[in-house]
Amino acid sequence: MSxxxxxxxxxxAAADRLVKAKRLNACLTPxxxxxxxxxxxxxxxxxxxxxxxxxxxxxxxxxxxxxTTTCGSKILEAYRSPYEATAVAKLKAAGAxxxxxxNCDEFAMGSSTEHSTYGRxxxxxxxxxxxxxxxxxxxxxxxxxxxxAALGSETGGSVRQPASLxxxxxxxxxxxxxxxxxxxxxxxxxxxxxxxGRSVHDAARVLSVxxxxxxxxxxxxxxxxxxxxxxxxxxxxxxxxxPKEYFPADLDPAVRRACDRAIRLCKxxxxxxxxxxxxxxxxxxPTYYILAPAEASSNLARYDGARYGPRFxxxxxxxxxxxxxxxxxxxxxxxxxxxxxxxxxxxxxYDAYYRKAQQMRALIxxxxxxAFDRGVDLLFTxxxxxxxxxxxxxxxxxxxxxxxxxxTVTANLAGLPAISLPIGRVKGLPLGGQFIGQAFLEDxxxxxxxxxxxxxPATEEA
Ligand code: GLN
Numbered sequence: 041m042s043x044x045x046x047x048x049x050x051x052x053a054a055a056d057r058l059v060k061a062k063r064l065n066a067c068l069t070p071x072x073x074x075x076x077x078x079x080x081x082x083x084x085x086x087x088x089x090x091x092x093x094x095x096x097x098x099x100x101x102x103x104x105x106x107x108t109t110t111c112g113s114k115i116l117e118a119y120r121s122p123y124e125a126t127a128v129a130k131l132k133a134a135g136a137x138x139x140x141x142x143n144c145d146e147f148a149m150g151s152s153t154e155h156s157t158y159g160r161x162x163x164x165x166x167x168x169x170x171x172x173x174x175x176x177x178x179x180x181x182x183x184x185x186x187x188x189a190a191l192g193s194e195t196g197g198s199v200r201q202p203a204s205l206x207x208x209x210x211x212x213x214x215x216x217x218x219x220x221x222x223x224x225x226x227x228x229x230x231x232x233x234x235x236x237g238r239s240v241h242d243a244a245r246v247l248s249v250x251x252x253x254x255x256x257x258x259x260x261x262x263x264x265x266x267x268x269x270x271x272x273x274x275x276x277x278x279x280x281x282x283p284k285e286y287f288p289a290d291l292d293p294a295v296r297r298a299c300d301r302a303i304r305l306c307k308x309x310x311x312x313x314x315x316x317x318x319x320x321x322x323x324x325x326p327t328y329y330i331l332a333p334a335e336a337s338s339n340l341a342r343y344d345g346a347r348y349g350p351r352f353x354x355x356x357x358x359x360x361x362x363x364x365x366x367x368x369x370x371x372x373x374x375x376x377x378x379x380x381x382x383x384x385x386x387x388x389x390y391d392a393y394y395r396k397a398q399q400m401r402a403l404i405x406x407x408x409x410x411a412f413d414r415g416v417d418l419l420f421t422x423x424x425x426x427x428x429x430x431x432x433x434x435x436x437x438x439x440x441x442x443x444x445x446x447x448t449v450t451a452n453l454a455g456l457p458a459i460s461l462p463i464g465r466v467k468g469l470p471l472g473g474q475f476i477g478q479a480f481l482e483d484x485x486x487x488x489x490x491x492x493x494x495x496x497p498a499t500e501e502a
Contacts, residue, residue, distance in 0.1 A: 044083070047093035047135075051082035054095035054139050054187060061186040066161045066177040068100055069107050069140035077106050081137045089135025091249055096131055097181050097190040100141040101148050102233065103222040104128050107138070111224050112146045112156035112174075115369030116349040125222025126257065127191060127233045127250040134249045139187050142177030146371045147340065148193055148226050150174045151201055151444045154435055155373040162431075164206055166469065169428040172202030172444075175236065179206040182236045183470075189237040189246045195227045196328050197448025199234035200460035200474060204423035207462045207470025207498070209243045209489070210236045214479045215455035216261040218247070219254035227335035228259075230328075230452045240461060240489045244268055247482070261480070269483040271490040276310035278488060280475075281416035285321035286447055295422050295471060298464035298502030302473045303420060305495050306488070316416055318407040321450060323400050328449040329442055330384050330397035336374075337381025343369065376438065405454040412478050418485055419476040421447050423460040427469035447474065457482045459489050464502035471502065 041047060055075040058067055067074070078095065085092060098104055101111040103121035110116045128138060145155040153161040153176025161176045163169035164183040171180045175192025179202035182190050192199040194212040203210025212234040223233050233250065237243025245268060252265035282303060287296065307313055345351040345365030352364045370378070384393035411419065425446055434441040451458040456479055460472035473492075477485030 041093045042087050044087060047082040047085050047087070048079065050093040050095065051078040051137055054078060054137065057186040058140060058181070061181060061184050064162045064164060064180045064184065065159050066143055066180040067097065067140045068110065068143050068158055068177070074140045078137055078139060081106070085137065086133065086135045089133065091131065091246070092135030094136045094189070095139035095187045096136045096246060097139045097142050097178055097187045098128060099144050099175050099178050099190070099192045101144060101193055101224040102128060102191055103224070104138055104141065107141045109141065109224070110158070111148070112144045112158060113370065113374070114157045115343045115365065119349045121222070123222060125233070126219035126254045128222065130250045131246070136249070142175070142181060142190060144177055145174035146374050147224065147336070148174040148195055148198055149336070149373050149377055151197070151441050152434065153177060153202070154431065155371060157371055160431060163428050166428065168430055169469070170205070170431050172205035172428065174198040176202045178236045179203055179208055179210070182206070182208045182238055185238070189235060189242045192234050192236050193223055194232050194234045194452060195230045195332055196452045197445045199236060200423050200448050200458060200472065201445060203236050203460045204472025205428040205470065208236055208238060209240050209462070210234060210460045211243050211247055212451060212458050213247060213251065213482060214457045216259055217251050217266065217457070217480065217482065219257040219260040221254055221256040225339040227332040228339060229335060230332060240459070240486060240493050244486050263480070266482055269487045269490070271494070272487045274310040275306055275488060275491050278311040279415055279417050280306055280311045280313050280488070281316035281411050281419045282313060283316050283318045283321065283411070283419055283421060285318050286421035291422070292426050294466040294502050295425065298466070298471050299420070299422050299473055301502060302463045302492060302496055305492060306420065309491050309495065314416065316411045316414070316419070318411060318450070320400065320403045320407050324404055324450045324453060325442055325446055327397045327400045327404065328445070328453060329380070330393050331401060333377040333381035334385050334394055335381070337378045337385065340374070340378055401453050404450060408454045408456060408476070418478070418488055421474050421476065423447060423472035423474040427466045427471050451476050455479060457485055459485055461489050461493055462498035463496050464498060464500060466502060
C-alpha cells in the first residue's frame with residue numbers, strides 16, 4: 041500500500057481486531073489510547089516505507105514513546121520511557137504502525153507468560169493452556185490474526201518457544217544482528233530482539249527492517265540490514281544436520297512424528313540430510329540458568345525505587361527504600377533469578393558455578409562450529425519438547441518450566457540465528473520445528489524455512 045487512506049483503514053482494522061482479541065489478555069495497552077495512537081500514527085506514517093501501514097505489536101520490554109514500558113512488572117508500572125528502541129524507530133521510519141505493547145513474563149523471565157504482574161495471557165486456541173513465553177502476548181496476537189507481525193525478545197528461546205506453541209513463525213537473529221538499544225536488559229550477552237509473524241515472509245521482512253548497524257549499541261555489528269532471499273525452488277545443495285541429542289528416546293512420539301515428516305519433506309525438496317552430534321547439549325539448560333540469572337542480577341540492580349517507576353514506601357532510610365521497592369515491586373520468579381544470580385557470582389561460588397558455566401558455554405558454541413565445519417549448512421530440530429501445556433501445570437515447579445527451553449537455549453548460548461515454523465498439530469495444538477543457522481547467515485536459514493513452509497501440512501495432525 042502507498043495511499044494514506046489505505047494506511048488509515050489498516051489502522052482502524054487493526055484497532056478493531058485488537059479489541060476482539062482482548063479476551064486473551066495479550067495486549068497491555070488500553071483500547072481507547074491504542075486506537076487513537078494507531079490513527080495518529082497512520083496519518084504521520086511515511087508512504088514510501090516498505091512496511092507502510094503495517095501494524096506491528098511490540099513486547100512490553102522494548103521501549104516506545106507512544107506507550108508505557110512495564111516489562112510485565114509492578115516495579116515499572118506506568119513507566120514511560122523518554123526514548124525509544126532503535127528497532128521501534130526503524131519500524132516507524134519504514135512506515136509501520138506500533139500496535140500496542142504485548143504481555144510477557146516479568147522482565148522476560150519465563151516460558152508461559154504466567155509470570156506477568158498483569159495476569160496470564162491465554163493460549164489463542166485453548167484458554168486452559170499457556171501460549172508459551174516470555175513473548176506469549178506477541179505470539180497470541182499474531183496467532184489470532186490481530187497483527188501480521190510482532191516484536192518479541194529472546195534471551196533463551198522466548199520468541200521461538202511461544203511461536204511453536206501458538207502455531208506462528210518466530211525468528212531469533214544472530215547476536216549482534218539487531219540493535220539492543222531500548223530493549224530492557226535481562227542477560228545482555230544473550231538478549232536479542234526477535235520477530236513473530238504469520239508467515240516466514242512477514243517475520244523476515246520485519247527482521248530485515250529492524251536489522252543493521254546502530255551507533256547506540258556497541259554489540260550491534262557494523263553490517264547492512266539483512267537482505268531477504270528469494271523463495272527457492274528446491275533445497276538442492278543444502279546439507280541439513282539432525283543433531284541426535286535433540287531426539288532423545290523419551291521424546292514425545294507426536295513431536296518426533298512431526299519432525300520426521302518435516303525432515304522427509306526437506307529430503308524431497310532435494311536437501312541432503314545427515315545425523316550430527318552436539319555432545320554438550322545436555323548441559324545447555326543448567327548453563328543458561330546460571331548465566332542468565334547472573335547477568336539479570338546485575339542488570340536489575342538499577343530498579344532501586346530512586347530512578348525508575350514507582351517508589352514503594354521506604355521513607356526510613358535508603359536501605360529501606362531499596363528493600364521495600366524491590367521486595368514489593370518484583371514478582372517471585374524475578375526474585376528467584378536475582379537470588380540465584382547473586383549466589384553464582386558471589387566469591388566462593390564464582391569458580392564453581394559462573395566460571396564453569398562460561399566454560400561450558402564455549403564448548404556448546406564449539407559443538408555447533410564443529411558441525412558446520414563438517415559441511416552442514418544448518419540444523420533441524422524440534423522447537424519445543426511438547427505442545428502448549430496447561431496453565432498452572434509448571435508454575436510451582438521452576439525446573440519443569442526451565443526444561444521447556446531445552447531445545448531453544450542453545451542458539452542463544454552460541455549466538456546463532458534460529459527460526460521456528462509450524463510443522464503440524466498434536467491433538468489440535470500447534471507444534472514448531474526449528475532451523476538453526478550459522479552466524480549472520482540468516483538468508484540461508486530463511487531459504488530453508490521458505491521452502492519447508494510451502495510444503496509442510498502445518499495444520500494437520502502429525
Ligand atoms: N524461558 C527462558 C527464561 O525464563 C527464556 C526467556 C527469554 O528468552 N527471554 O529465562
